[in-house]
Amino acid sequence: MNSSPVLQSLLAIIIMAAIAYGSRVLGLLIMLRVPLGPQVRRFVDAMSNSVLIAVIVPIIVHGDGGVRLAAFAAGTVAIVLRSPLASIAIGMACAACWRWWFV
Amino acid sequence: MLPLAAFTVAFGLAFGVAAVHQGVNDWEAILMSSFVFAAPSQFAALEMWHSPLPLFALAVTTLAIHTRHMLMSAALYPWLQPLPKRQQLAMVVFLTDSNWAMALGEYQRGERNLGILLGGGVVLWSAWVVGTIIGLAFGEGITDPGRFGLDVIMLCFLLMIVVSGNPRAVMILPWLAASTSALMAYWWLPPYLHVIVGAVTGGMVAILLPERWFRVRVL
Numbered sequence: 001m002n003s004s005p006v007l008q009s010l011l012a013i014i015i016m017a018a019i020a021y022g023s024r025v026l027g028l029l030i031m032l033r034v035p036l037g038p039q040v041r042r043f044v045d046a047m048s049n050s051v052l053i054a055v056i057v058p059i060i061v062h063g064d065g066g067v068r069l070a071a072f073a074a075g076t077v078a079i080v081l082r083s084p085l086a087s088i089a090i091g092m093a094c095a096a097c098w099r100w101w102f103v
Numbered sequence: 104m105l106p107l108a109a110f111t112v113a114f115g116l117a118f119g120v121a122a123v124h125q126g127v128n129d130w131e132a133i134l135m136s137s138f139v140f141a142a143p144s145q146f147a148a149l150e151m152w153h154s155p156l157p158l159f160a161l162a163v164t165t166l167a168i169h170t171r172h173m174l175m176s177a178a179l180y181p182w183l184q185p186l187p188k189r190q191q192l193a194m195v196v197f198l199t200d201s202n203w204a205m206a207l208g209e210y211q212r213g214e215r216n217l218g219i220l221l222g223g224g225v226v227l228w229s230a231w232v233v234g235t236i237i238g239l240a241f242g243e244g245i246t247d248p249g250r251f252g253l254d255v256i257m258l259c260f261l262l263m264i265v266v267s268g269n270p271r272a273v274m275i276l277p278w279l280a281a282s283t284s285a286l287m288a289y290w291w292l293p294p295y296l297h298v299i300v301g302a303v304t305g306g307m308v309a310i311l312l313p314e315r316w317f318r319v320r321v322l
Contacts, residue, residue, distance in 0.1 A: 005154050008154070008155065008156045008158070009128070009131050009156065010134075011156075011158065012148075012156045012158055012161055013131065013134050013135055013138060013139065014138075015158060015161065015162050015165070016135070016138075016139045016144060016145075016148060016161065016162075016165045017138035017139045019162060019165045019166050019169055020138075020139050020140065020141050020144065020165065020169055020172070021196065022169075023166070023169035023170060023171075023172045023173045023176075024169075024172045024173075024175075024176050024195040024196070024198045025176070025192055025195060026173050026176075027172065027173035027174060027175065027176030027177040027178075027180075027195075028176050028177065028180055028183065028191055028192065028195060030173065030177060031176075031177040031180040038314075039310055041174065042309050042310060042317065043306040043307075043309060043310050044170045044171060044173070044174055044306070045171070045174075045309065046274065046277045046305045046306045046308070046309030046310075047167055047170060047302050047303065047305055047306030047309075048167065048168060048169075048170055048171035049264075049265050049274070049278065049281075049305070050167075050277060050278065050280075050281035050301050050302045050303075050304065050305020050306060051147070051164060051167040051168050051298060051301065051302035051305075052143060052147065052168070052261045052262075052264055052265050053265060053278055053281045053282055053285065053301060053305065054281055054282075054284075054285035054297055054298045054299075054300065054301025054302055054305075055147050055150055055164075055261055055298055055301075056258055056261050056262055056265075057281075057282045057285050057286055057289075057301070058285065058286060058289040058297060059150075059258050060258070061286060063258075066249075066252070066255070067254075067255055067258065070252065070255040070258065070259060071255075071258060071259070071262055074255075074258075074259035074262050074263060075262050075263075075266050078262065078263040078266045078267045079266050079267075082267060084110070084114075084263050084267060085110060085113055085114075087259060087262075087263045087267075088117060088256060088259045088260055088263060091252070091255050091256075091258070091259035091262075092251070092252035092253065092255055092256060092259065093252060094252070095249075095252035095254070095255040096250065096251050096252035099249060099250060099252075100250075
């Protein structure tokens with residue numbers, strides 16, 4: 001592709017927005033016709049988390065100690081405290097501290 | 104509603120800061136927040152936002168993340184059913200993870216006022232966009248983001264989404280399969296394919312597991 005970066009970004013955002021709205025609408029349209037079976041539900045359920053896992057695992061594996069510590073801390077806090085913001089804040093603090101001391 | 108809106112401003116802020124760190128232009132981040140309005144796919148997109156943009160990988164990743172919203176709007180269908188079709192389609196514009204969960208809770212408690220759904224959506228949308236703008240302004244003042252741990256915001260956010268959705272023991276196998284296949288694809292396949300490979304593998308493994316494993320709730 002040799003189009004200008006601006007056009008490319010616009011195109012990317014339009015594609016993302018279309019898919020984001022499309023999936024919200026599609027759920028309604030499908031329900032008008034057929035109820036989703038348990039197999040489909042299970043696939044979608046597992047896939048929507050697997051895609052996030054697929055994004056983060058290489059970042060953790062190839063990250064520095066700060067990134068790994070942050071991931072571990074944020075994951076633990078999210079499970080134990082069930083607080084999303086605390087989880088992100090503690091993850092950031094861990095990464096910052098690690099780099100403060102070791103880099 | 105107010106605590107949720109405050110949270111959303113904070114998340115928007117986190118997104119804005121992360122976007123600056125990833126070299127995303129201000130207008131791109133603002134357009135994304137205004138029109139895509141979905142934190143997980145926006146954070147995932149940041150990871151791929153390098154020129155030339157991998158449009159296909161972006162599309163498939165967004166699709167894989169958003170299929171969940173199909174299930175959500177389908178679950179809201181009984182509530183929306185009395186409306187004319189055009190209004191039904193307008194109601195789901197602002198549907199996101201958080202206000203969907205809230206709306207479904209209200210519906211189960213007997214609430215039938217659809218204004219909550221639309222009004223809540225509009226409030227969260229404004230909070231998200233405002234948060235993004237603050238985050239962009241804030242992020243620009245910081246020269247060494249790694250020093251303050253700003254580069255791990257995206258990672259922590261996505262990780263938090265995965266584990267806070269009430270993880271069940273039965274998901275260990277699909278998630279392991281997703282991680283392993285994604286990692287191998289990351290090493291040996293062309294860039295960004297690992298996201299698609301991991302997503303599909305995870306979904307496939309979940310289908311292949313015996314039905315009865317899904318009936319036991321361990322966690």
